[in-house]
Amino acid sequence: MDYLLEVQGIHTFIGQYHILQGVDVCVPRKSITAILGRNGAGKTTTLKSILGLTPPTQGRVIFDGREIHGMRSFDIASLGIGFVPENRAIFRDLSVEENLKIAERRKGDYARKQEMIFTLFPDLNRLIALSGNNLSGGQQQMLAIARALVADNRLLLIDEPSEGLAPVLIESLMEAIRKLSAEATIVLVEQNFLVASQLAEFYIIIEEGRSVIDGKMSDLVNDHDAIHRYLGAA
Amino acid sequence: MKVYFRKNLLFWVTMVVLIFFFILSARGMPTNEWVITLLRGLSVGSVTFLVASGFSLIFGLLDVLNLAHGTLFMIGAYIGWTVYVRPDTFVDLIPLVAFLFSSFLLSGLWIELGKRLPMNRWTRILPWVGILLAAGLLLLVLPRFPVTGWDLQVYSQTPGTYAFMADQGLLVLPAAKSFESSPVLVLGGILMASMLGAFGISLFKRSKVLTAGRLNWRQFAVFIIVLGVGLIIFVANDALTNFLTGINTTWLFLIAILVATLSGVGLGALMESTLIRPLYSRPIYQLMLTLGLSAVGIEVVRAIWGRTEFIMPKPALFSGTGEGCPATSLGAWLQHQCSTFLLFDGRVRVYNEIFIPLVGVLVLVAVWILLKRSRLGMIIRAGVQDRGMVEALGINVRRVFSLVFALGVGLAALGGVLAAPSMGLSNVMGESLFLNALIALAIGGLTSYPGAALGSLLVGLIQQVIIKYGAIGIPIPFTDIIFKPTPPLVPASTVLLMVIVLLILPNGLLGKKE
Numbered sequence: 001m002d003y004l005l006e007v008q009g010i011h012t013f014i015g016q017y018h019i020l021q022g023v024d025v026c027v028p029r030k031s032i033t034a035i036l037g038r039n040g041a042g043k044t045t046t047l048k049s050i051l052g053l054t055p056p057t058q059g060r061v062i063f064d065g066r067e068i069h070g071m072r073s074f075d076i077a078s079l080g081i082g083f084v085p086e087n088r089a090i091f092r093d094l095s096v097e098e099n100l101k102i103a104e105r106r107k108g109d110y111a112r113k114q115e116m117i118f119t120l121f122p123d124l125n126r127l128i129a130l131s132g133n134n135l136s137g138g139q140q141q142m143l144a145i146a147r148a149l150v151a152d153n154r155l156l157l158i159d160e161p162s163e164g165l166a167p168v169l170i171e172s173l174m175e176a177i178r179k180l181s182a183e184a185t186i187v188l189v190e191q192n193f194l195v196a197s198q199l200a201e202f203y204i205i206i207e208e209g210r211s212v213i214d215g216k217m218s219d220l221v222n223d224h225d226a227i228h229r230y231l232g233a234a
Numbered sequence: 235m236k237v238y239f240r241k242n243l244l245f246w247v248t249m250v251v252l253i254f255f256f257i258l259s260a261r262g263m264p265t266n267e268w269v270i271t272l273l274r275g276l277s278v279g280s281v282t283f284l285v286a287s288g289f290s291l292i293f294g295l296l297d298v299l300n301l302a303h304g305t306l307f308m309i310g311a312y313i314g315w316t317v318y319v320r321p322d323t324f325v326d327l328i329p330l331v332a333f334l335f336s337s338f339l340l341s342g343l344w345i346e347l348g349k350r351l352p353m354n355r356w357t358r359i360l361p362w363v364g365i366l367l368a369a370g371l372l373l374l375v376l377p378r379f380p381v382t383g384w385d386l387q388v389y390s391q392t393p394g395t396y397a398f399m400a401d402q403g404l405l406v407l408p409a410a411k412s413f414e415s416s417p418v419l420v421l422g423g424i425l426m427a428s429m430l431g432a433f434g435i436s437l438f439k440r441s442k443v444l445t446a447g448r449l450n451w452r453q454f455a456v457f458i459i460v461l462g463v464g465l466i467i468f469v470a471n472d473a474l475t476n477f478l479t480g481i482n483t484t485w486l487f488l489i490a491i492l493v494a495t496l497s498g499v500g501l502g503a504l505m506e507s508t509l510i511r512p513l514y515s516r517p518i519y520q521l522m523l524t525l526g527l528s529a530v531g532i533e534v535v536r537a538i539w540g541r542t543e544f545i546m547p548k549p550a551l552f553s554g555t556g557e558g559c560p561a562t563s564l565g566a567w568l569q570h571q572c573s574t575f576l577l578f579d580g581r582v583r584v585y586n587e588i589f590i591p592l593v594g595v596l597v598l599v600a601v602w603i604l605l606k607r608s609r610l611g612m613i614i615r616a617g618v619q620d621r622g623m624v625e626a627l628g629i630n631v632r633r634v635f636s637l638v639f640a641l642g643v644g645l646a647a648l649g650g651v652l653a654a655p656s657m658g659l660s661n662v663m664g665e666s667l668f669l670n671a672l673i674a675l676a677i678g679g680l681t682s683y684p685g686a687a688l689g690s691l692l693v694g695l696i697q698q699v700i701i702k703y704g705a706i707g708i709p710i711p712f713t714d715i716i717f718k719p720t721p722p723l724v725p726a727s728t729v730l731l732m733v734i735v736l737l738i739l740p741n742g743l744l745g746k747k748e
Contacts, residue, residue: 083623103627
């Protein structure tokens, strides 16, 4: 199979803690892959290790046929990886427009993508002059995803998009992510199994820093035993 | 609007109280005196602001407490003085500096060369060999490169004497020294040492370089330009010296400001890339390093310029005293270029009390526009909050770090050269000002740019008001006692203001709540 991203047996330390102890992730092109697991299993660290924000000490990360482990974060991101972190990390001192403009990698990226972004998130258009610290949680999440779309990214790493959002918002967010998957490959970390199962085509489950099982989402949905064992009651 | 005021109620109440106190203190003086006090406060505040803003930019983005900032302020003043009073020394030094640092611009070439070398036991000591050879060569060559300077041992040739003579308009520059050995050999030796040193230093990082080193043509072009400028100035040394001594001192002063600021920028870039960068993850080491650097800087200044204090003469535009002075209107001032200006029947010193605040406001606005309107400013504001996320967007934050550090040090050096004609030059000028700047930042909010401006203004004003009342005295109500604040109360008052502000607003006036 043709993979856009391959993570092979990475180990990552945060301080003295051995967080990842061998994680493998394979992400096919133009698909949505969900990384599942309990709290503290190492899902977020996996995303950060791919980006080099918490550099892995062992193992390989291959993006589009190129080894990227050991490279600096900004070099990795420049290859075409967009990141939507768990806490959204909206820049509070910047306006919504500046939050989008800062993500430009080439001059004029924002002008080019403006239309696509605002058809996807119509709400953002009327917030454009607002400062980042005046946004609600849902608006922040939309902005964080929109920011990852400004540059030409082939891979989007989205961490917990549904966290802390009202059900109505989750619905429209899922719609947006589904539309996005036509253009970019998406890796999703999601606690909410319902959301993940409706969005993702493939899944990987991480438990205590190790990837334990992966496959097609349609198989997992019917495998109540695995769901119960790895994700708790769901 | 209403929400804004409710959120910032304490800030506005504090500001109203402070303004009330200043009006109250101004009522105790005649108009001309409080105007002068206000202008002096603005002047001290402007210089403080130049140091404080650079410090807070660096601290906000890099999390580095640059304790050497006061020393860098002082070094800026001394460099500016050298350009202004001794242009011949300055011209002599340009080729030397150009040749010494030119090879460090070729980092791409050195990395590429380093990768061609095999990794074994012998090539591992190569970096040290390179650096030692460079140092040895420099020891041999540098004494043979003549720089017409001053002599700290001979009274008639000390910097203080030259400054005094320049102030009286009697400055005679000493005869230029000439080469005793072949200039080609000396310059070649310096270039060789520079190359060896740059190569040696780049070899240290060899094992860490993962990405392919690129032979960069732009680097070559810059290298050639720097060498060329060095050579041209070397050949045209006398002509340039004559030109600099011949022009109006106002222009020379502008050149001095420019050179001092750029030296600050260069010094900052050098300091960040060599010393600070390896220590980003170790804050305690940074503190020790910058504290040590500050002490080293002071000693270097003492070794070069001596321990005695001396003055920097004011440029021609601000030093006229003859007929038509003090000026009463802008036109008259421009015509006679007076050192003083009559404002509400009080004499205001144009340089100290008008020019310095003007430059302060200019820099405030310029940096504000840079922060608010440019992409670099956007990245800085974002980086202050979350560096990791900025990097995750594909932005090379490290390069922005270097730029901001250089900019911050440049601002301090600009402050130094601006303050020199009004404060004079001394080995300790940096320390007291740095303390002022820190207090100003604590008052205004550590990482807030407008906070740095507001805090500096308040510190400058309160100092000048206390100094003024030291002369007038404050009548204590219901008694016959007239209280005259003593000089030690001047710094104490700023600390008191800081304590009060911090008790009310723990993050400073404009600081962000964490």
